[in-house]
Amino acid sequence: SQQGEEDPQALSIQEGENATMNCSYKTSINNLQWYRQNSGRGLVHLILIRSNEREKHSGRLRVTLDTSKKSSSLLITASRAADTASYFCATDPRRGSSNTGKLIFGQGTTLQVKP
Amino acid sequence: ETGVTQSPTHLIKTRGQQVTLRCSSQSGHNTVSWYQQALGQGPQFIFQYYREEENGRGNFPPRFSGLQFPNYSSELNVNALELDDSALYLCASSLWAISGETQYFGPGTRLLVL
Numbered sequence: 708s709q710q711g712e713e714d715p716q717a718l719s720i721q722e723g724e725n726a727t728m729n730c731s732y733k734t735s736i737n738n739l740q741w742y743r744q745n746s747g748r749g750l751v752h753l754i755l756i757r758s759n760e761r762e763k764h765s766g767r768l769r770v771t772l773d774t775s776k777k778s779s780s781l782l783i784t785a786s787r788a789a790d791t792a793s794y795f796c797a798t799d800p801r802r803g804s805s806n807t808g809k810l811i812f813g814q815g816t817t818l819q820v821k822p
Numbered sequence: 823e824t825g826v827t828q829s830p831t832h833l834i835k836t837r838g839q840q841v842t843l844r845c846s847s848q849s850g851h852n853t854v855s856w857y858q859q860a861l862g863q864g865p866q867f868i869f870q871y872y873r874e875e876e877n878g879r880g881n882f883p884p885r886f887s888g889l890q891f892p893n894y895s896s897e898l899n900v901n902a903l904e905l906d907d908s909a910l911y912l913c914a915s916s917l918w919a920i921s922g923e924t925q926y927f928g929p930g931t932r933l934l935v936l
Contacts, residue, residue: 738922747910749824749927750865757922795864799922809855809878810925812864 713796713813721821726783728816730796731776737799739772740810741781744793753781753794758801786820793817824848826915826928834934835903843898843931847915853877854896855925856888859910871896872919900933908935 714729730739738757742750756763756772756779763770769782783790797810825848835841847854853872857865867880871890885901894915900907910932914925 742927747859747861747930747932749826749912749929750914751824752924752926755922755924797864809867809870809880810857810865811867812857814862814864 713794713816715816716814717817717819719819719821720786722786722788724786724820726786726790726818726820728781728794728796728818730779730781730813732779732796732798732811732813733777734798735801736774737801739770739779740797740799741768741770741779742795742797742812744795744815746792750795783818786818788820788822791818791820824926824928826913826926828911828913828928828931830931831929832932832934834936836936837903837905839903839935840899840901841903841933843900843911843913843933844895845898845913845915845928846895847913848926851915851917851926852894853916853919853923854890854894855914855916856896856898857912857914858882858907859912859930860906861909865912868898870919877919903935905935908933 740755741753767784772779793815795815797812827846855870856868859865869879870877874890890896910930912930914927916923916925
């Protein structure tokens with residue numbers, strides 16, 4: 708079963724605009740990661756945020772995490788046509804002393820950036 | 823490029839057949855995880871191998887099995903294929919089987935079961 712629910716399912720914006728994607732999850736986590744996938748190919752790791760962090764930046768990416776609401780958001784600023792892809796959040800649920808990095812993915816947000 | 827390779831890239835099988843998918847992990851990585859991604863869905867965790875031993879399994883039946891070799895490459899075997907097994911199969915390698923380790927994904931094998 709999917710741990711994360713992503714919102715929106717699809718997003719279409721113009722180049723230069725910002726894109727915001729949201730992810731909600733159900734159980735306690737060790738960390739949350741965001742991945743990108745181009746056209747059904749392999750996933751590319753974008754950013755990891757740990758459960759004790761609230762915000763993290765990487766280039767044009769900004770991720771927030773609210774563990775009280777069990778939600779995260781990914782903001783892509785100044786989007787480019789090359790950002791067109793599917794974006795997935797993945798949680799690493801807390802399982803007692805077992806921390807093995809078995810990720811649970813959401814269903815993803817499909818982002819289209821128009822030139 | 824992540825350094826993780828998978829073969830074959832595409833595969834067509836018929837219902838009831840068996841299939842073996844292969845994954846070469848990134849150099850130095852001792853952990854391989856396998857995921858199934860149905861069309862329009864997020865990847866679902868199948869199982870993980872750490873130093874040649876199964877190290878956790880998702881909600882998949884026993885006809886999904888795997889191996890990890892001494893060089894840490896891995897195989898996913900699926901017996902008695904069903905139509906619903908049609909999906910993109912992704913493997914990911916990581917340095918260790920611990921939380922927070924970045925997982926590097928291969929390009930996937932697209933399996934079609936007719």
